[in-house]
């Protein structure tokens with residue numbers, strides 16, 4: 001038997017009794033907390049970092065994806081996600097912290113400033129009346145029958161307990177569900193999408209950079225690889241960001257020497273992966289300077305506070321989003337979020353595969369993908385939803401995570417108010433409430449033009 005210790009039992013102070021406890025303040029958690037508070041629930045959001053935003057701010061992204069659907073290359077563009085996502089983008093835009101949406105083939109997405117997003121997250125949660133506890137790590141839970149009775153957190157001052165009516169796990173890694181004993185898969189039988197350390201480079205001559213096409217950028221990196229630079233990835237996402245001469249680079253790829261994905265739930269593997277991400281960031285900085293027009297004097301000016309994890313635990317919900325449902329663009333009657341993003345696989349090799357949905361079409365995520373099998377007061381939202389590995393590679397983008405979070409927060413507030421189980425929430429009523437708050441659940445709106453939604457190619 002491996003070495004272990006038996007910890008002594010102890011008495012822990014209860015510091016809050018919220019109607020709705022949201023654990024994890026990323027895209028899904030932010031939307032969930034704001035929606036729950038807006039629906040009248042006393043809402044507490046806990047977050048392990050000192051700021052909100054999760055992957056959006058702690059990792060940083062090139063663009064916010066998933067907000068639109070596109071009828072085909074060169075075809076019309078339609079809004080696909082409204083509600084909290086639209087409010088956040090509008091707030092960022094008003095602050096001058098976005099660029100016009102960028103269009104690439106059948107994708108349209110919004111470049112944003114990840115530092116401004118932290119501030120907007122503070123503002124939006126405060127305006128909705130969400131209580132926020134930062135630097136609080138969820139460590140364990142107490143389960144009573146089919147309910148999560150208590151969540152335990154560690155903070156600088158020690159340990160505390162929270163007794164919620166309803167709980168939403170938006171940790172991205174389903175930390176709470178795992179500790180509660182809920183079932184989950186890890187990617188595809190343990191094999192997950194590769195993680196990436198994300199960086200921003202400053203001092204880029206943007207005009208020179210934009211003078212070559214995306215295909216030519218790929219050729220430059222493939223040339224660098226052919227010249228002997230050991231690049232783990234040549235399919236770079238290089239996005240011009242708000243600011244002068246700033247480009248966001250989604251370019252690194254963290255894998256084991258045998259090409260497999262590391263177990264990022266293991267602290268030794270995660271520590272090694274963080275160091276490898278920094279090594280690769282420096283390698284790409286030098287390669288970009290040498291091979292990419294406009295980057296001659298560029299240097300790293302920002303690096304995510306943590307490695308970007310695309311996929312880990314996928315919770316077993318009452319329903320599961322399947323690859324077949326995504327490919328078939330199924331639109332169940334209990335759809336609570338809509339998605340048109342392709343199945344974007346960061347898997348084996350140095351490339352990225354884009355498996356597109358039929359032009360202009362979309363699929364619906366059913367409410368049952370958010371209710372956790374075997375639990376009455378527990379929901380999930382975001383990248384740890386109940387989904388098959390390939391389906392998650394589409395549903396995990398930011399706007400879709402926010403749409404799921406908004407639905408989970410609204411549902412949790414309804415359940416807390418009426419005393420019903422999470423899976424018993426009246427989904428027709430939930431959809432009506434979401435639609436009143438601006439969510440798009442029957443996206444057939446006319447094509448967008450003007451009013452800040454003009455896009456540029458690139």
Ligand SMILES: Cc1cc2nc3c(=O)[nH]c(=O)nc-3n(C[C@H](O)[C@H](O)[C@H](O)COP(=O)(O)OP(=O)(O)OC[C@H]3O[C@@H](n4cnc5c(N)ncnc54)[C@H](O)[C@@H]3O)c2cc1C
Nearest residue numbers: 024026027028048054055065138171172308309382383398
């Ligand atoms: C490298 C990379 C590139 C990507 N590129 C894009 C892109 O360009 N556009 C796009 O739209 N999407 C992109 N995505 C996908 C998208 O950003 C994420 O899937 C999405 O933001 C996930 O949101 P989430 O809220 O589900 O999880 P997260 O963003 O992971 O949020 C989880 C939150 O929970 C907190 N947390 C975790 N565990 C605990 C705990 N135990 N206690 C307390 N708090 C905890 C975390 O600190 C975090 O704030 C990318 C993802 C990665 C990793």
